Amino acid sequence: MQIKILTIGGTIDKVYYDALSDYHIGEPAATELLAQAGVSCQYSIESLLRKDSLEMDAHDRALIRDHIEADTCRHIVITHGTDTMVDTARALQALNDRTIVLTGAMQPARFRDSDAAFNLGGAVALAQTLPAGVYIFMNGRVFNPEHTIKNRAAGQFQVST
Amino acid sequence: MQIKILTIGGTIDKVYYDALSDYHIGEPAATELLAQAGVSCQYSIESLLRKDSLEMDAHDRALIRDHIEADTCRHIVITHGTDTMVDTARALQALNDRTIVLTGAMQPARFRDSDAAFNLGGAVALAQTLPAGVYIFMNGRVFNPEHTIKNRAAGQFQVST
Amino acid sequence: MQIKILTIGGTIDKVYYDALSDYHIGEPAATELLAQAGVSCQYSIESLLRKDSLEMDAHDRALIRDHIEADTCRHIVITHGTDTMVDTARALQALNDRTIVLTGAMQPARFRDSDAAFNLGGAVALAQTLPAGVYIFMNGRVFNPEHTIKNRAAGQFQVST
Amino acid sequence: MQIKILTIGGTIDKVYYDALSDYHIGEPAATELLAQAGVSCQYSIESLLRKDSLEMDAHDRALIRDHIEADTCRHIVITHGTDTMVDTARALQALNDRTIVLTGAMQPARFRDSDAAFNLGGAVALAQTLPAGVYIFMNGRVFNPEHTIKNRAAGQFQVST
Numbered sequence: 001m002q003i004k005i006l007t008i009g010g011t012i013d014k015v016y017y018d019a020l021s022d023y024h025i026g027e028p029a030a031t032e033l034l035a036q037a038g039v040s041c042q043y044s045i046e047s048l049l050r051k052d053s054l055e056m057d058a059h060d061r062a063l064i065r066d067h068i069e070a071d072t073c074r075h076i077v078i079t080h081g082t083d084t085m086v087d088t089a090r091a092l093q094a095l096n097d098r099t100i101v102l103t104g105a106m107q108p109a110r111f112r113d114s115d116a117a118f119n120l121g122g123a124v125a126l127a128q129t130l131p132a133g134v135y136i137f138m139n140g141r142v143f144n145p146e147h148t149i150k151n152r153a154a155g156q157f158q159v160s161t
Numbered sequence: 162m163q164i165k166i167l168t169i170g171g172t173i174d175k176v177y178y179d180a181l182s183d184y185h186i187g188e189p190a191a192t193e194l195l196a197q198a199g200v201s202c203q204y205s206i207e208s209l210l211r212k213d214s215l216e217m218d219a220h221d222r223a224l225i226r227d228h229i230e231a232d233t234c235r236h237i238v239i240t241h242g243t244d245t246m247v248d249t250a251r252a253l254q255a256l257n258d259r260t261i262v263l264t265g266a267m268q269p270a271r272f273r274d275s276d277a278a279f280n281l282g283g284a285v286a287l288a289q290t291l292p293a294g295v296y297i298f299m300n301g302r303v304f305n306p307e308h309t310i311k312n313r314a315a316g317q318f319q320v321s322t
Numbered sequence: 323m324q325i326k327i328l329t330i331g332g333t334i335d336k337v338y339y340d341a342l343s344d345y346h347i348g349e350p351a352a353t354e355l356l357a358q359a360g361v362s363c364q365y366s367i368e369s370l371l372r373k374d375s376l377e378m379d380a381h382d383r384a385l386i387r388d389h390i391e392a393d394t395c396r397h398i399v400i401t402h403g404t405d406t407m408v409d410t411a412r413a414l415q416a417l418n419d420r421t422i423v424l425t426g427a428m429q430p431a432r433f434r435d436s437d438a439a440f441n442l443g444g445a446v447a448l449a450q451t452l453p454a455g456v457y458i459f460m461n462g463r464v465f466n467p468e469h470t471i472k473n474r475a476a477g478q479f480q481v482s483t
Numbered sequence: 484m485q486i487k488i489l490t491i492g493g494t495i496d497k498v499y500y501d502a503l504s505d506y507h508i509g510e511p512a513a514t515e516l517l518a519q520a521g522v523s524c525q526y527s528i529e530s531l532l533r534k535d536s537l538e539m540d541a542h543d544r545a546l547i548r549d550h551i552e553a554d555t556c557r558h559i560v561i562t563h564g565t566d567t568m569v570d571t572a573r574a575l576q577a578l579n580d581r582t583i584v585l586t587g588a589m590q591p592a593r594f595r596d597s598d599a600a601f602n603l604g605g606a607v608a609l610a611q612t613l614p615a616g617v618y619i620f621m622n623g624r625v626f627n628p629e630h631t632i633k634n635r636a637a638g639q640f641q642v643s644t
Contacts, residue, residue: 122282141201
């Protein structure tokens with residue numbers, strides 16, 4: 001079984017650039033995380049965008065959707081900023097012939113206590129086992145994008161009423 | 162949905178004790194990992210044993226099985242040493258009314274580049290979504306214990322022929 | 323011998339706050355670093371300011387100077403932002419009756435590959451052994467603030483011509 | 484000023500080898516630590532031995548002494564196991580024409596909360612600033628090997644009475 005990891009940017013990939021005294025989206029954190037985890041199934045990582053998810057628009061989401069649609073891979077993990085992950089997930093729900101799992105991190109992967117590795121492990125596992133559809137894996141739970149919001153104040157994803 | 166994390170020991174929980182110039186099984190690494198991951202579903206962590214899996218015997222496996230059987234929880238993650246994880250998984254296959262996912266780590270969780278967080282994330286995700294049965298999540302893959310071996314030389318779990 | 327660690331802020335103490343999608347100066351990183359290092363000499367840590375060093379002014383520097391002057395401790399480490407560390411060091415040179423070592427970090431201490439621990443170890447060692455005066459320890463070198471600049475593009479401290 | 488880092492082994496360099504279910508002395512941790520710290524002075528790292536310090540004998544110590552004596556470098560850091568660091572330090576005291584600072588770590592550098600980086604930062608700083616002689620930097624303090632012991636139970640170096 002082949003897995004495709006598509007990286008879009010977001011907090012998970014942020015690095016600290018001292019010269020600019022700021023954080024920027026760096027190389028995909030997934031590369032090192034999957035290597036460290038000794039992942040043995042076939043996979044490839046592709047950096048499609050390097051955007052803060054607050055800066056994403058419908059055009060970006062269409063780009064992601066078209067890119068996936070043109071790919072034959074049926075098991076896809078997307079690492080993405082958390083702020084608009086739900087929006088991107090919803091934009092992909094039309095692709096109902098493959099399993100797509102979106103995840104990201106509340107703390108950059110390069111931080112000592114980041115949730116990045118845990119989240120990616122969950123997404124990789126789910127991409128191989130869930131039926132076709134679009135899902136979000138954050139805060140240790142599997143969400144249906146149709147009924148999910150990110151509660152920014154609480155710093156977690158929740159089922160929306 | 163409630164998840165029970167049962168910790169048995171193994172490399173994932175190993176710490177380095179200088180006074181003895183050696184490693185020992187310490188407190189469950191799962192405690193910190195689940196907290197760092199911001200896991201928001203209900204869960205409890207129980208340290209049942211603190212054994213190197215090479216030192217486990219049929220008595221230990223019966224203890225684990227009886228303990229799970231007596232518990233009402235239907236979604237269980239077991240962190241365990243990797244050397245005999247398959248043996249313990251097989252000993253639990255009689256419990257066919259709940260989802261049990263075994264995982265561990267090739268490097269202690271307290272190591273900088275450990276696979277522990279990734280593996281635990283996968284196991285937590287799978288414990289909530291897989292149908293009743295016993296599974297192993299290692300090296301980014303989901304294994305059926307009936308047809309799995311740990312290839313020690315290669316340092317990974319593989320499907321046995 | 324007693325050491326006082328005075329924390330002023332800067333990159334070394336930066337944490338990532340997701341809700342604000344930004345970094346902020348958090349609790350002094352020195353607390354955890356000194357504990358992890360098993361420092362056994364007597365020391366105390368005091369958080370005097372929590373400022374990005376680009377936001378510091380003459381008033382802040384006077385505050386630091388007066389604070390140190392009022393303290394009886396003769397061996398002082400100051401963790402500080404790197405951008406204007408030289409300016410603060412120069413402002414303290416009038417205090418010529420104690421050993422003051424300034425340091426900081428190019429990457430937040432909470433980052434996996436931070437220089438924070440290394441720099442703090444050097445500063446703690448030097449505060450106990452150097453003669454009275456003001457020094458900077460960065461990039462593995464001991465600098466005299468009178469002839470030091472931070473080369474932002476190169477990301478390192480250098481002797482100025 | 485040139486610094487030579489001579490690595491002898493010890494806990495600081497221990498890595499976990501799963502196939503052997505044990506820790507072994509790996510590549511010098513100093514290489515990565517000095518790179519991460521952005522050390523800008525001239526230095527070279529040489530792996531002379533890879534021994535647990537409990538396994539070192541007079542022959543090994545003579546080897547280290549002769550090796551240093553044959554080197555022109557006047558500022559030397561030695562990373563070494565902590566158990567017999569004092570013995571090696573004493574064996575080097577005859578070399579009174581250069582500054583030699585021994586350090587190591589109570590936890591392997593590859594551990595998340597290791598004291599390795601802090602200790603190495605202190606040793607690098609001291610190797611450049613202390614007068615000729617042999618010193619130990621551990622637990623945040625500078626020790627004269629003549630009056631130092633490692634208190635194994637307490638897990639720290641102390642001045643001996």
